[in-house]
Amino acid sequence: MxxxxxxxxxxxxxxxxxxxxxxxxxxxxxxxxxxxxxxxxxxxxxxxxxxxxxxxxxxxxxxxxxxxxxxxxxxxxxxxxxxxxxxxxxxxxxTRRLNRLRSLDAGGGLAVAEAGVILTDLHTAALLAGRRFPLTLGARGSATIGGLVSTNAGGTQVLRFGTMRGLVAGVEAVLPDGTIHDGLAPLKKDNRGYDIGQLLIGAEGTLGIVTAATLRLVPAIAERAVAWAGVTSPHQGLALLRSLQAATDSIESFEIMPAETLSAALAHLPGARSPLAGEHRWHLLIEAVSTDPAAVSPSVLLQGLLGTALDDGQIEDAVIAQSEAQAEAFWRLRDSLSDAERATGPAVQHDIAVPVDAMPDFMIEAARHVEARFPGTRASGFGHLGDGNIHFHVRAPAGAERQAWQAAEGPPISRYVHDLVVAAGGTISAEHGIGQMKRDELARVSPPGRIAALRAIKQAFDPDWLFNPGKLVALAPVRPRS
Amino acid sequence: MxxxxxxxxxxxxxxxxxxxxxxxxxxxxxxxxxxxxxxxxxxxxxxxxxxxxxxxxxxxxxxxxxxxxxxxxxxxxxxxxxxxxxxxxxxxxxTRRLNRLRSLDAGGGLAVAEAGVILTDLHTAALLAGRRFPLTLGARGSATIGGLVSTNAGGTQVLRFGTMRGLVAGVEAVLPDGTIHDGLAPLKKDNRGYDIGQLLIGAEGTLGIVTAATLRLVPAIAERAVAWAGVTSPHQGLALLRSLQAATDSIESFEIMPAETLSAALAHLPGARSPLAGEHRWHLLIEAVSTDPAAVSPSVLLQGLLGTALDDGQIEDAVIAQSEAQAEAFWRLRDSLSDAERATGPAVQHDIAVPVDAMPDFMIEAARHVEARFPGTRASGFGHLGDGNIHFHVRAPAGAERQAWQAAEGPPISRYVHDLVVAAGGTISAEHGIGQMKRDELARVSPPGRIAALRAIKQAFDPDWLFNPGKLVALAPVRPRS
CATH class of the missing domain: 3.30.43.10 (Uridine Diphospho-n-acetylenolpyruvylglucosamine Reductase, domain 2)
Known part of the structure; x- marks a missing residue:
């Protein structure tokens, strides 16, 4: 010390x-x-x-x-x-002790939560007030509002309500000079210059310590329907999503996984069964939600739309969960994909996004390129097709020793994958952030002007680099700018 | 030179x-x-x-x-x-010659427009493609995309789709060091550090020259209904809005004006008639829109909801425009309020916002305070009640000479109004920006730490203060920060 x-x-x-x-x-x-x-x-x-x-x-x-x-x-x-x-x-x-829910206005659809409030606790509080905070993710039992704001978190329900950025109506934070930035007032219009709140969202605590946020609540779920479908390709998957979205605005999740990833999950989860009887190259998990009990049941809606898609040859097969337990079982399969893949052997993971329309091609082509470039590997992506965001995993050749393979092959594989992503107009971090893990890769794949701008912002807020040093951008002199 | x-x-x-x-x-x-x-x-x-x-x-x-x-x-x-x-x-x-619509993807609901594209031209292009760009405002025949992005423009349709910030999916700009920031790719998730695009929205050209933007398009209007209602107070108005919003998500505009402001417009517009036969202290203009021809007609919907409100004593009277011509006449009254007030004599105007729920009280109390503090003046607000944003005008005492009164009384009145706004948790600029007109007022009413942060950001991007000097923040040394 x-x-x-x-x-x-x-x-x-x-x-x-x-x-x-x-x-x-x-x-x-x-x-x-x-x-x-x-x-x-x-x-x-x-x-x-x-x-x-x-x-x-x-x-x-x-x-x-x-x-x-x-x-x-x-x-x-x-x-x-x-x-x-x-x-x-x-x-x-x-921020764990900074954990009060300062207010919850069900009528106005707003809650003010301190940074240490745990996501599930906010879910519960909203539910008890007859509303819903729609963002959710696997770590919801531990993740806190401050961290979710600071990483602009995503998750499985982004399709309809957006990432954390779309759900934050205001931010309170302590800036490096000790100023309390009080931006909690939920103003629908506010043009007082640069939006400091927007700058703090996704800044990973490098510009300010988020102490509270005003969050949007949405109507509570009246009914949800969860379906599983089999398709021949991600292209078919995206076409299905587009036709569902043209017919209804109730689609909240649209997840994709290849057959082999599903197989790994089925092997990993005791007693799990495939939702569909036959073999399909790609699988989709679809959730539709209604908020108005008087509206058409999302189950009836999905039944009709998937029936038509089946008749039109747009999908190979589909089933709708017949109970909440079955719906949960479908989601459990999806939520176990990462763990299941880890259990099958060493792999290098990438949280990447490209424009939604470019994703089907990317999924096929990137896998093909990676497997050709790194013989013996198996590459595939699964995840949030509707957001253009997948978790792209490259698995080691059979028999590879985990530590040695990851140390030797991990960095070149990641660089190769990231180059493919950038070439497709995408991002090397879709929802996980940069932290220390991707900091140098971000600098490598970004135009120098962009990194210079990030460093200049950091320097402007935190000239002594005391907030979360070493994350997001490396400590380095700001490039002379004129 | x-x-x-x-x-x-x-x-x-x-x-x-x-x-x-x-x-x-x-x-x-x-x-x-x-x-x-x-x-x-x-x-x-x-x-x-x-x-x-x-x-x-x-x-x-x-x-x-x-x-x-x-x-x-x-x-x-x-x-x-x-x-x-x-x-x-x-x-x-x-940027007027930088006026190409680079792409319009009707299916994906996205357009890439260069900075000089005029708003009405974007409206037309979207309409021809079967979509809609929902933001609109009085200056739509001249205002350009670059300016609308740079001021985070608002207007009369913010209630449902938000300000420009909510409609921008990506920004391209030239930064002061000559870097082209290419943020046009419409990534639904992107966590590559500080969001430079968000920083440029509303920056008034002080951090970068916006050269193009990716903009969200929404479904085209199938049918619209425009209603006019009379109420006793802004409180009644807001209560009506809340009950309409609880029943439908189709409300796109909810504008309020006091009787005397409407009278000025009726006197100003040749041949204009009041939509309602009786006298009412406050008037509301309400627009509901459907995008699905198979959905309930917004006219039928409003008829039912306003009928119930009338039966419940929530409003005094209401009428629904019976033709597109009548709907246009209602809107013409609303759009002429500023000009009509100007014609009645000198006034000091304020574009301000407070949290929506606080607005009814603010409208009554602020007017009372101002009239007491500046004897002979008449104060009132009109505008976007649903956004918590009104244009608050203070009119000169009878017989005041315009130039002399505005020069002597304008600044103290504005300072007084702005102090009331800040006390109500609001903003002195809701949708017009800061520019040179409000720059010193912004510095006066803001916590010093906030102005220091704005200056530090400006300094970081534009150390020689060459981009739109004198706007938004004054040229001044950055406060030492540690």
Missing amino acids: TPAQADLIHVLRPVLGVGGVVTEPADIEPWLTDWRCRFRGAAPALIAPDTREGVQAVVQAAAERHVPLVPQGGNTSMVGGATPPEDGSALILS | TPAQADLIHVLRPVLGVGGVVTEPADIEPWLTDWRCRFRGAAPALIAPDTREGVQAVVQAAAERHVPLVPQGGNTSMVGGATPPEDGSALILS
């Missing part, structure tokens, strides 16, 4: 009270590693203020002593975005 | 060709004054490139010579945002 860190901890103890400053190594330990155990850091203390003024006090005291802070919510980052540096130079600033 | 300006013009002539460099004073003259004739500037030349590479060449050549540029589209700014400085130090960079 440096003298500056020791002094900071000493100063903060009386300000933050019991539970506000954690220095016991065993209590810090769980927060030093990301949940996928890819990154490991060190920190002499975990600071956990429970008010925004507490966060402000921490930021000011840390700035005076030039001690970096790593903001952390549920520690569910997929890219090492909340793991402190290895050298122990930073303290962890946990 | 300075030697640097002369040299710049000399260098750009061969690059931009005929029409690209305008130096004839008579040809520049119309672009030196804003359309409301509140601001007047000077410029030795108007530069009009017709490609993004042309814009890039202009930006690079101007940066080398330290010559400021004032971007201008349709010159319809309400806040002097596109008027060059009085000292003639800047050149006008007109």
Whole structure:
């Protein structure tokens, strides 16, 4: 521990009270590693203020002593975005105790949640008030609002309501100079210059510590229908989505997976059965939702639309879950794909997006190119076809040793995949963010002017690079700009 | 003309060709004054490139010579945002020749329009393709896409589809260092760090010259219904809006005006008649739209809902336009309110917003406070009740001389109104932007940390303050930040 860190901890103890400053190594330990155990850091203390003024006090005291802070919510980052540096130079600033739901206005469809509110708790609160917060994802039992805002999180229900950016009506944050940015007022029109709230969404805690957000709620679900369909190609899948969307605005999820990925999940999940009896090269999971009990049942709607698609040869087969339990079983298959693939052997994963219309070609072509370029590998993508976002996995040749293969082949494979994505007009991070994992790849594939702009923004907000150092953009002098 | 300006013009002539460099004073003259004739500037030349590479060449050549540029589209700014400085130090960079519709994908609901495309031309192109670009406003025959993006424009149809920010799927711009930021690919998920496109929306050309935008199109209108209702208060108006929105998602406009404002419009418009026979203290204009010819007619829908509201005593009277001509007549009344008020005598106008639920109280209380504080004045607001955005006008006492009264009373009245807005959690610019008109007021009413952040962003992108100098934030050293 440096003298500056020791002094900071000493100063903060009386300000933050019991539970506000954690220095016991065993209590810090769980927060030093990301949940996928890819990154490991060190920190002499975990600071956990429970008010925004507490966060402000921490930021000011840390700035005076030039001690970096790593903001952390549920520690569910997929890219090492909340793991402190290895050298122990930073303290962890946990938002977990900043966990009040400040307000929930069911009529106006708005909730103000502090950064540490866990996603499932917001789901529950909205439900009890007769509304819904539609964004959801696998880590919902741990992920916090502050982290979700800071990574502009996505998930499985983006199709209809968008990513976190589309659901945030206002942001409150503490900026590196100690300013509290209070942007919580839900103004439908506000043209007071640069939108600082929009800048903080997806900034991964590098420009400000998000302390609360005003979030949009949508009408509660009256009924949902979950269907499974088999198709010959992603092209057929996308064509089906387009015809469903032309007929109804109730489609909330549209997920795709290849046969072999489904097989891995079926082998992985005890007692799981394929929803369809026959063999199909590609599988679709479709969810439609109604919010008005008087409206046409989404089950009847999907039945009709999928029936027509079947008659027209647009799909090979389809089934609609006949009970909530069956619907859950369909989703469990989808949610287990990542774990199942991991269980089958080493693989390199990529969270990528291209324009939706370009995705079917990309899925076929990219897999073909990767397998040709890296003989013995098997490449395929699954995920959010309706968002143009898939998780593109490249599996090791049979018999490869996990650690050695990933260390040797992982980086060149990822670079190759990312180059294909960029060539298709896409992004190397669709919903997981950049963190430390993709930072150098982002710099490699981006035009220099873009990286210069990101660095200049970082430098403008945080000239001493004290907020989440080493994430998103590398510490480096700003390129001279004139 | 300075030697640097002369040299710049000399260098750009061969690059931009005929029409690209305008130096004839008579040809520049119309672009030196804003359309409301509140601001007047000077410029030795108007530069009009017709490609993004042309814009890039202009930006690079101007940066080398330290010559400021004032971007201008349709010159319809309400806040002097596109008027060059009085000292003639800047050149006008007109985007009017950058006016191609690069693509229109009716199926995907996306269009890529260059900055100089005029809003009505985009409306027409979308209509011919069976789609609709929903944002509209009074200046639609002159306002350009680049200006609409750069001011995050609003208008009368924001209720359902949001402001320009909600309709922009991607931005292309030339940054002050000459970088072309190509953000046009319509990625539904993209987490590559700070969202530069979001930063450029509403930046008023101070951070980059928007050269094109990817815009969302929505389904074409199948049928619209326009209704007029009389109520006793804005509170009744908002309660009606909430019950309409609970029953249908087809409400696209919900405008309010007080009786005296309507009377001024009726006196101003030759042959105009009040839509309702009786007297009402407040009037509402409501538009509902269907996009599916098979859906319930919005006219039938409004008839039923307004009938119920009438029976319940929620409104005093209502009428639905019986023809498209009558619907247009209703809208003409609404669109003439500003001109009509101007014709009745001097007034100070404010484009302000507060949270929607706070607006009814604000409308009553703010008017009362202003009239008490400035005896003899008459204060009232009209406009977009559903967006929490009204145009709040304070009219001079009878007999006041326009110029003298506005010069003496305008600034203190505006400061007083803005203080009331800030106290209500609102914004002093809802949809018009800041420009030069509200720049110093923004600095006065904002927390210093917010202005420091705006200046730091400006400084980061444009260290020599060459892009639209004097707009939005004043040229000043960035506050030391640690």
